[in-house]
Amino acid sequence: MPITFDQARKSLDSLELQQLEPTAVNYDLALTYVTRSLPELSREIDTQTDGGVRLSRKEASTLVKRFLSKSKLVLGAREKVIAQQTEQLGVLTSEAHQVTSGLERDVANVVTQAGEWPNASREFVMRLSDAERELAELRDNLAKLQARVDGKEGDLPSNSRDALTRSLDRDGSQDLLRKLTTDGRSYVIIMFGLDDIEELNEKYGRSVGDNIINALASTLRDHFQEQELVRWSGNRFITILKDIAIMQARVIAEEALLAMSQRRLRLRDTGEWVGVVTASAGIVVGQHELTTDVLERARANLLSASAAGGNQIKG
Structure with a gap:
């Protein structure tokens, strides 16, 4: 989510109000509170500061460990998964290119073997059938990968699936x-x-x-x-x-x-x-x-x- 200057100023104002040092960790805590991106954290801070009470340094540290550390781990894991999925997408795209390139070579061979058209055409039809099946499999794999990137299969892919075939593992x-x-x-x-x-x-x-x-x-x-x-x-x-x-x-x-x-x-x-x-x-x-x-x-x-x-x- 983009951070506006107004949100940044409010975060610094919050740190000054609580008399907390403007460290990166404390600023992250204040920004999360100001943007209400973690409602549970925001409610906890509202409760602890009710009536004008300031957060102590220890209380702020506890909130960071309780809420932000776990959130960072989840986001880090998701970023890692997306990177892996992007790499898989690149592999699939490369394989699709190889299939189509092979098909282009087959067409060229058929043209050069015009004198042997019956045999060449039969071989070409078989290769075309193989290419269609391979491209269909690549299309299915791309669709499944896109679903995972879009979050339709959950925020993180299950650890219980085999990375190569996407079948269940043992x-x-x-x-x-x-x-x-x-x-x-x-x-x-x-x-x-x-x-x-x-x-x-x-x-x-x-x-x-x-x-x-x-x-x-x-x-x-x-x-x-x-x-x-x-x-x-x-x-x-x-x-x-x-x-x-x-x-x-x-x-x-x-x-x-x-x-x-x-x-x-x-x-x-x-x-x-x-x-x-x-x-x-x-x-x-x-x-x-x-x-x-x-x-x-x-x-x-x-x-x-x-x-x-x-x-x-x-x-």
Whole structure:
């Protein structure tokens, strides 16, 4: 909020009336009181100075610690969050530019390969489809980021969300898991994991690996739109389904695995195809038992599916 000269003069007058030294801390206290930007602080000062009583140096210091220190911490945290969100926005903008630049190169290649038009056009259509999907994901990410900047998701983003995929993290899933033990109803847990992610990281680097993890998260959200997605660890995600037969849940999971294997993931800078990327899943039913035991069974089934060649579901 802009500070006017009148407010500044009134703040100094207030300090003189209270016979407090015009230090930066005391001036901040007086300015906050004059502008009524913290109503609780202003009411407290009105109460303590009722009848012409002056604030002592100790009382002023107590008010600063009680009201202003906490306020500064909150504002500082918000400024840090906005800076992080601005950086994320820059990354998303850069990725969008890379997608469109790659598309421009594709158009140029199609033009130069006019003699091979059928093959070139098919490849171009596939690349165009990939670019449309990537731009759609970037648009969604930008919309979510804008909502957080505008405060539509609260003053501060929840610490319980994974920074990379914006899925719930393990800590953020604890309320969901606790409710499973108290609910008494049966439920289905599916744990997903990428096949051969270590090899992809070694070949292309961690940043490409992170993009692949994001692609898996996006694919799972498309197929489990009514469920919270949890990034359990590394490239593993879980989703919890209630009031559904395990066979029906299995069908949805298989559709998600198929969709992931059909994605044509490419390097953003060169357009090089990274090859077929697959995932596996472990599915279990739980009821009246510790969720840790249920999750361990899901993990064991996931490992079994990966060991059997991947791109499948066990359980």
